[in-house]
Each structure stands twice: as C-alpha cells, then as structure tokens.
Amino acid sequence: MSHPDRFCLAGVMGWPVMHSRSPRLHNYWFGKYGLMGSYVPLAIKADGLRAALRALPALGFAGCNLTIPHKETAFEIVDEVDETARRIGATNCIVVRPDGSLLARNYDGWGWAESIIAAAPDWRADAGPIAVMGAGGGARAIVVTLAERGAKEIRLVNRTFERAKRLESEIGAPVRAVAWTERAAALDGAAMLVNTTSQGMVGQPALDLALDKLPRTALVSDLIYIPKATPLLAAARARGNPTVNGLGMLLNQARPAFRDWFGVLPEVTAELCAMIEATL
Ligand code: NAP
Numbered sequence: 280m281s282h283p284d285r286f287c288l289a290g291v292m293g294w295p296v297m298h299s300r301s302p303r304l305h306n307y308w309f310g311k312y313g314l315m316g317s318y319v320p321l322a323i324k325a326d327g328l329r330a331a332l333r334a335l336p337a338l339g340f341a342g343c344n345l346t347i348p349h350k351e352t353a354f355e356i357v358d359e360v361d362e363t364a365r366r367i368g369a370t371n372c373i374v375v376r377p378d379g380s381l382l383a384r385n386y387d388g389w390g391w392a393e394s395i396i397a398a399a400p401d402w403r404a405d406a407g408p409i410a411v412m413g414a415g416g417g418a419r420a421i422v423v424t425l426a427e428r429g430a431k432e433i434r435l436v437n438r439t440f441e442r443a444k445r446l447e448s449e450i451g452a453p454v455r456a457v458a459w460t461e462r463a464a465a466l467d468g469a470a471m472l473v474n475t476t477s478q479g480m481v482g483q484p485a486l487d488l489a490l491d492k493l494p495r496t497a498l499v500s501d502l503i504y505i506p507k508a509t510p511l512l513a514a515a516r517a518r519g520n521p522t523v524n525g526l527g528m529l530l531n532q533a534r535p536a537f538r539d540w541f542g543v544l545p546e547v548t549a550e551l552c553a554m555i556e557a558t559l
Contacts, residue, residue: 285315286339288317289305289318290319291343292323292343292345293320294324296322300529303558305537308543314543321343325348328353333356341374342372342373344373345372351369353370357370363389363423364383369385370384371536374539384535386536388427389532392424393531394527397531398521399498402498404430405429407471408431409470410436410493411473412436412462413436414435414443415477421475426450431453434455434457436457443457462488463491466497470494470497471497471500473500479509485510490520496520498523499521502525503525504529509524526556530555
C-alpha cells in the first residue's frame, strides 16, 4: 500500500534514546510496505516533553513511542489515556488524532502476549496458575494483560513485597502478592513462569530461583532479550520447559503502534528478527 500524498512520520522520545532499536524496526516496515516515511530518535529530556509532544501535530507526526523517563509523566500532558494504559500506569505509544489531540496507549502487554502466542499457538492465560517474578513497570504490563485475558490466578512475587501488594490491590483478583522468600514454592503447579525482574540481564546476576517445583510442561518467559538466553531460560530449557525470551515482546509491541499511525498492521518476520538480533 502506498500513500503518495503523505510522508509518514513518527519517532521515539526518550533520554537517552540512541540505543533504541525502534527506528530500525519501523524504517524496515516503511520499506516493506511501500510507504514513504521516516521514524527518528528524538532525544527529549524530562522538562522538554510537554513542548515536544504538543509539537507533534504541527510537525505532521502521526505519533511517537515513549521510553525512559517519559512513560508515566506523559499522562499529565496528553488529552486522553486509553483503559489499558491507565491500568498499567504508563504509556509507550502516543497517537495524534485527526483533530490534533493526543491519545496515550500502551502496547507492551499486547506485544508480550503476541510473542507468547507466536511461540505457543495454543497458549491461554486461563490455562493454570501463572507465577510472575517482579512488580516493576514490565510486570505491570504483563499482569494487566494476563488479567484482561482471563488469568484465574497470578502469583505475583517481588523482592519488595509492598510493591507486589500495591499491584494486587490495584488489579484485584486474580493477583495474589507472594513474599520473595516463597518464590520457589510459588512455582508449584504453575502453567507459566514470567521473569520481569532485571536479574539475568547482561551485567546483572542470574535470578536466584530454584525451578524444582515448576512442572516441566510450564512455559517460561523472560522479558530480557540481552542475552538471548538468560541463565533462567537456559536452566528451564535444560530441564525440558519451553521458553520464550523478550525479543518478541519488543518487536510485537511496535506493530499496533504502526497500525494506529499508518493504517497497516505489520508482520514480525524471521528476517526482521534476524536483523534486530544482529544489532544486540
Ligand atoms: P523496573 O520497573 O525497574 O523493575 C525492576 C524489577 O526487578 C522490580 O520488580 C525489582 O524489585 C526487581 N529487581 C531488581 N533487582 C533485583 C534483585 N537483585 N533481586 C530481585 N529482584 C530485583 O524495571 P522494568 O521496566 O520492569 O524492567 C525489568 C526488566 O524487563 C528489564 O530487564 C527490562 O529490560 C525488561 N523489559 C523488557 C521489555 C521488552 O520489550 N522485552 C519491556 C519492558 C521491560 P524491587 O521492586 O524489589 O526493586
């Protein structure tokens, strides 16, 4: 599909921002779908966010992604926040509407679920108890998505118990906060384990979690994608559990944003995965 009358513009606002893979991703899709356009890194400090966001319509931007440190503060600037973003408490995607108003959305959880379904097409959130390690920003997107998709029991385990408790009271059933000391027991009978902590990331120690109680059929997901296989994923795979890393989440969250901005829902192909993996 082509829009000869339109030059498609979007970008990612953050500070720092130059490490972002989003420009490569979206610019690949412009080429693949025959659209004239550009997706650019926008280095915006916290105190510049309001002016930068408000400039988007005048500059002809269809919208932008947001990364650190703007994902929560943008709520005070935009005109509307969608229900999912409000529940997650953060936005990663701004859409400029035809009247120039700004809509904040969050596609992190959708992208994560799509990456799971791509790896395990029969996966369902309500198939059994789900143990989630961590209660930070990433966990919020996962827990809201699991609840929206009908999860019956989410055992939310976090080093700082109060943070898990807060999420439990915000989301309600099916979330149950579990103490960090009980993390190994929380895997008993689980259909899925999701690591949303920073443990296992390059430069960080491995997540300290014994897998003995985890059924070997349980799907193990780690939001981390550098390294491709965290010590958790390597240990899970060695005992026979199916595993999914965080790259698919990164790639898939971009798809509905591209659709909102340019009217095409792009695909995550093996070629695209390889191209982004080569930059990690
Ligand atoms: P965050 O908001 O800072 O949360 C960090 C989480 O890690 C908290 O639950 C924290 O527990 C826990 N944690 C930190 N150090 C720990 C330790 N030594 N032992 C146990 N738990 C520890 O970060 P985030 O934004 O959620 O990101 C978390 C991870 O997810 C990062 O590796 C990030 O790269 C990844 N991520 C990936 C994607 C993707 O697209 N694939 C998207 C989002 C995030 P406390 O509450 O006790 O501090």
